[in-house]
Amino acid sequence: MTYLVTGATGGLGGYVLGYLRNLVPSSQIVALARSRSKAADLEKDGIAVRVGDYSDAASLRKAFEGVDRMLFISGAPGNREAEHANVVDAAKAEGVSFIAYTSFANAGNVDNMLSSDHQFTEDLIERSGIAHTFLRNNWYLENEETLLRLALESGELDFSAGDATVGWALKREYAEAAAQVLAGLKASPSILELSGPAHTYRQLAQALSRASGKSIEARDLDGTHFVQAMGAAGIPEAGAKGILGIQELIKAGDLELQSQDFEAVLGHSLTAFDEAVKEVLHL
Structure with a gap:
């Protein structure tokens, strides 16, 4: 093989x-x-x-x-x-x-x-x-590293996704699931929805507060003010608009998916949310 x-x-x-x-x-x-x-x-x-x-x-x-x-x-x-x-x-x-x-x-x-x-x-x-x-x-938690690091500097986690949820998990966890399926040691269905537990950006800010020991405020901004905030933090306009595009699809509910497939494939629990935040930021 x-x-x-x-x-x-x-x-x-x-x-x-x-x-x-x-x-x-x-x-x-x-x-x-x-x-x-x-x-x-x-x-x-x-x-x-x-x-x-x-x-x-x-x-x-x-x-x-x-x-x-x-x-x-x-x-x-x-x-x-x-x-x-x-x-x-x-x-x-x-x-x-x-x-x-x-x-x-x-x-x-x-x-x-x-x-x-x-x-x-x-x-x-x-x-x-x-x-x-x-x-x-669903979505790599590592994709949020820019917003998380900016929040550590400013004390404010800026986002524009409202109360929509995301099934964040670590990239290595998605990779472990892929390796299990590729190895084929047990049968896999034709579709696996690999989504971690649903969390909002407000919950992400709370996790960052606990992980870092700093007080982090969550700020839900409209699109214009979000891009302005990113610009003020040194993010080029094109990059800020790209991040906003992701925020908008999240706000539309496109990542609001709950499934047990992930842990079933892995055979164990996903990394706890606070610990995953620590891992991404090397805290």
């Missing part, structure tokens, strides 16, 4: 490889990287590396030769639909028997700036006929 992890030099892929090595022999693991130089450390650790780029269909076909099970980590936004089509087409052509794909929470039932590419890719995989599990990841 050969297990391939795409995006192996990224943060999520690196975590996955670490967990996967405890589940299957390292000799059966293959890491996909865009260049051999980027994956030099993996080769030193005894992981076989194949070079392939989502934009280069021929390179993917060569990289997927002899692969049985694959973790398909979604690419960066931009030309994602065409690139993801290359991945699925190459997997089908080379006889990959199973794909675990990192998707978006409740994909197919929400419509936002992040979900459409994932809806497209899920449909591609379904039509390919390849057995699969869609890992519908």
Whole structure:
């Protein structure tokens, strides 16, 4: 059996490889990287590396030769639909028997700036006929690091998501779940909604207060004032508007999903919220 992890030099892929090595022999693991130089450390650790780029269909076909099970980590936004089509087409052509794909929470039932590419890719995989599990990841707590660090400096956690909830969890926890599914030691359903316990940004501010020992006030701002606050904190306007876009989809309820799938896959509880905040900030 050969297990391939795409995006192996990224943060999520690196975590996955670490967990996967405890589940299957390292000799059966293959890491996909865009260049051999980027994956030099993996080769030193005894992981076989194949070079392939989502934009280069021929390179993917060569990289997927002899692969049985694959973790398909979604690419960066931009030309994602065409690139993801290359991945699925190459997997089908080379006889990959199973794909675990990192998707978006409740994909197919929400419509936002992040979900459409994932809806497209899920449909591609379904039509390919390849057995699969869609890992519908909710939201990495690490994605909030900028807001959390600004809050530590100012004493105020600024947000614009109202009372909507998010199923935050740590990136390594999503990676552990992905490794479990990829290893295939037990059957997985075609869809796993990987969402942690629901928390609001006000609860995030409270957790930060407890984790840091500092008093952190939660400030729910409208979009204009949120962007202004980010600008005053030194965030470029484009970056501030990007963060606001995420806040708006959260406010719309697109991450308000409760599911028991996450802990069922892991076989243990997720990290307690306060401890997870500490881990993200290295407190």
